[in-house]
Amino acid sequence: MKNSLRATFKRGSMAGVATAGAAALLLTGCGAAPEASTATNTASNYTGCIVSDSGGFDDQSFNQSSYEGLKKVTSELGLKMNEAESKTNNDFEPNLRAMVAAGCNLTVTVGFLLGDATKAQATANPDKHFAIIDFGYETPVANVKPIIYDTAQAAFLAGYLAAGTTKTGTVATFGGIKIPTVTIFMDGYADGVKYYNEKKGKNVKVLGWDKAKQDGSFTGDFEKQDKGKQFTQNFLDQGADIVMPVAGPVGKGAGAALQEAKAAGKDVKLIWVDSDGFLTAPDYKDIMLSSVMKQMGEAVETVVKQDKDGQFTNKPYVGTLANDGVQLAPFHDLDSQVPAELKSELDQIKKDIADGKLKVESAASPKA
């Protein structure tokens, strides 16, 4: 009795599921079949490839920008593209070997952690070309093009901007891990604030980074957003009102803390890094003052185009303010909060740095 009841119930539920499924299919599945077509737009046999570091292609940071750059250039030029995401550091070498085996003409690798593996594969396969983002070799490798950035130049502008907009006279920054590609932001930022103080006779303080000692606040990784939030709250408690997190996704923690502070009536602002945060982290639009951008996508596009035209060199590509490889993003919604005078000063500083009249130095600057 019990069994038969259960069976009926089961059958009933199956029928229900089937009906629901059929309904769903009816709703979604009644488009017209396309005509058979075989045309593809692969105009070339050139293959551009990319291997991420363990952050993955959705890290809203350098993996993502490089990936999008390669995707854009390959679809524009009708090239083939291979991608391999590394989940752990152990995946680097297998991924690179697989790329070579797949016949990639140029393989873009992302980050210093891939430095050794890229060098090893490049040496073993001298006829293949490689490009590595954010890492330069002490002794150049013949078929690897380093793509590096003098980020301090753009971060200098951000520091000057922060010093010119702060209401409390205190600004802050913190990093993810203490590596050159992170500290270079913090160096430039601190120097920008210092330059403002010298010019205006003010005393704006920087929390989170001491350029002379090369030491400051680091969350320890690029993952734990709650730590970014905690750091930012500490900075706010110490009187800072503008924070620049240099920690990839951890920056979202800073954004969350700042938004809470804003909801509580404080006038606080966020400076994003790597990409234009107004576009890539739209949750924090209303507090996004500006961003220190590294135009990695454009650099990848350039290198792929050059390689396809047979103009590959192993001379490093160095992104600077002069070649727009690094930039300060537009102010977007907060445009009205930046005085016109400050804007023109920033333009002048940018011009001076680009012309070499104003030197921005960091221990982490690429030596080209």
Place this chain on the structure above:
Amino acid sequence: MSENTEPRPAAAPDPDRLPAAQATAVEPEPLEDDEAFVTSLDTAGGAHQPSAVPVSTQSGSLPGAPEEESVLRMIFTGNGIVTILAVVLALILGGLLIAMTDKVVGTTAGYLFARPSDFLTAVWSAATSSYVALFQGAVFNPRGAGVAGQFAPLMETLTIATPLITAGLGVALAFRAGLFNIGAQGQIIMAGILASWVGFALHLPMGLHLLLVLVAGVIGGAVWGGIVGVLKARTGAHEVIVTIMFNYIALYFLRYLLDTDLFQRPGADTPISPILDPSAAYPLLFGSQYRLHLGFLLAIAATVFVSWLLNRSTLGFEFRAIGANPKAALTAGINVSRATILVMTIAGGLAGLAGVAQVAGTEKVLTDGVAATYGFDAITVALLGRSSPWGTFAAGVLFGAFRAGAVQMQIQTGTPIDIVLVVQSLIVLFIAAPPLVRAIFGLNPRKKKAATAGKTKQAATTGGAA
């Protein structure tokens, strides 16, 4: 008089309980027999002194502990059919997932009724092409250059399996002694730190250097595991909590070290150690076209060793006795504290071997990702291997194949590498729920199940009443 008769119903549920437990774990293994033996011994001990211990305490404490343990034991040492079915089921679900996320399947689903064949072919080809690529990346690639190239994927599988096997053995061994060792990750890290330091900071002749690297790594893992054993044996600190915390301590210690000049390359400021000396690296087994290194032979040796240790040695017998029932083992005169410390030390040493395979075998440098996720995958491997040495070996090779194949699958078909992680996780899920797997494949004889359920119920009520 009534005092004398009462213990009998109280002890009676236990004989009932035993067949019940065996019925759920369809295939009684030798180990299960051990457990049965020990449990019945225990019961006998309980029945012998009925007047000394109040009846209520007996029924409260005695059936409780072995029962709870048996669930965990069932998960760890469940029967082989369920294990294989769990893998099959996970692969099928993974295939469906691949199909669902496939672009072609998505577009063909849009005109399912206009041309259903398109949709079905798309589903089939999405799933099969991914798995074919997985196979080609893990076992045999027909498009490889020559025989050497065709078998390159198999070599890669064995390379990736090496740390999984040794770390998995560590977890499996600890489990056989009733300890849930989550600490393989930390043990690999500590081994990696010591082994890599010996590898890049000291410059010694060939042979001796590698030997020292090996010893340093194994000691690093063994000490890190041994501390947990001491804490467990001396203070009763729970090994799950302690090992998890030790994983964090090891990771942050590693990150700290990588921020010091001692572990950074001279002149550089990045958290990455110098490259190990060639004399400190494992020799490659079949030349430089493969990555397979001496560590794999050591993994085989470790499997033989653990197999001997568990099945042939006195120490192994003690481990298993403690795993089956620590109280009975103590009563039988086994030094439980000593064995706990020893088993954690050996488990740590085995995980340490995985750390050495990392720094001296494949990576050749120390970064904060030195342990990758091997420490946690090792738990899955031990689970899948049902905590037996050769089972763990096979499971390690299977997971190595997944990892190696995933690279090819990602490049060839564009299937996200995460699918492999999903399949791995599904395997764990299914292994942890044997009744679910049996139900899906119709292996649960309903009548038998109803009967056992009734029995346990009865037993429970009698026990409660007593």
